[in-house]
Amino acid sequence: MRINGKPHKTIWLNEDGWSVDIIDQTRLPHQFIIANLKTVEDAAHAIKAMLVRGAPLIGATAAYGLCLAIRNDASNEAMEKASDYLNSQRPTAVNLRWALNVMRNHLLPLPEEKRLNAAYEKAALIVEEDIETNRMIGVHGLELIRQIAARKTPGETINVLTHCNAGWLATTEWGTATSPVYHAAKAGIPIHVWVDETRPRNQGASLTAYELGHENIPHTIIVDNAGGHLMQHGKVDLCIVGTDRTASNGDVCNKIGTYLKALAAHDNNIPFYVALPSTTIDWQLTSGFDIPIEERGPEEVLMMTGVKAGGGETENELITIEIAAKGSPAANPAFDVTPAKYVTGLITEKGVVKATTAGLANLKSELSNVA
Ligand code: MRU
DSSP states (O other): OEETTEEOOSEEEOTTSSSEEEEOTTSTTTOOOEEEEOSHHHHHHHHHTTSSOSHHHHHHHHHHHHHHHHHHOOSHHHHHHHHHHHHTSOSSOTHHHHHHHHHHHHHTTSOHHHHHHHHHHHHHHHHHHHHHHHHHHHHHHHHHHHHHHHTSOTTOOEEEEEOSOOSGGGSSSSOSTTHHHHHHHHTTOOEEEEEEOOTTTTHIIIIIHHHHHHTTOOEEEEOGGGHHHHHHTTOOSEEEEOOSEEETTSOEEEETTHHHHHHHHHHTTOOEEEEOOGGGEETTOSOGGGSOOOBOOTHHHHEEEEEOTTOGGGTTOEEEEEOSOTTOOOOOBOEEEEOGGGOOEEEETTEEEOSSHHHHHHHHHTOSOOO
């Protein structure tokens, strides 16, 4: 997708041919900084400190992190150790485990001297496949948007509500939840996105709004509590969110607050879709309530980072302020689980499937990439 009119990636090989470049997402939207990863520790830090985030991009970064580890030591023991280390950085998004499994399954049967090249090739393939997967999510999601458009007055705007950032910054291209939106805009369907700010880290306000703005998609940032009100007043035609891990019964784990949006959508008869690559499905789990929920630090709730209002000379300088009563503790569960019964459908690269055990079993039979 584009930044200032120029196509950009979220992860790519540096021109040195071996280190890895990423956009430091902790600085967006105020600063555009490229970070260079040279070691497995750099990759692990980028994942944990959320320089990269979003389930598919975490997976791609882990795959390249393993490449960086193999540069030093391509033995089985070193690979297993690096893989466990990378996998432990964030617990909820299953794409991390998936990508590392794909890499290990591919590399372990090879002789050590062949592993390095093979690792870089496989990591590049994971990125390439994610791009195509997300494109196809958009193609299938566009059909849903067309169906909704057909029920409205010709030319009337379709209003989509999304939560967190399941956009191209969370993936390698297109995004998951945003891919149908980008495809609809390209097809000439008037579309507008309600962007939940997504406290506490504000991925909606800082990342989704940033990328929609750079793609000239009409959008409006709303506080997390506004969605239900907008739905009650007929201002939302459909919700599309992403997911960090979906269980094989269709329960969806996504950024904290997703569940409340699903409840409001259900109460207002508004379709609630989840867009996901099949690599985000945890086939081993039969209930979403077995998904580990990341608990992040209280400082994310008690403080906010941004730039000084009004700018001036310090226009892009990031500052952190305290916003809470001194001494009060904070809890910060980062994800929640939306039971499958509230999910209208799962938009995957293979098509829209029911969020049920049977729907997902059908999908699984079509897949070749279950790791
Ligand atoms: O904590 P984050 O920013 O990594 O959480 C990301 C989300 O919850 C996204 O909505 C989800 O990963 C889908 S990414 C395509």
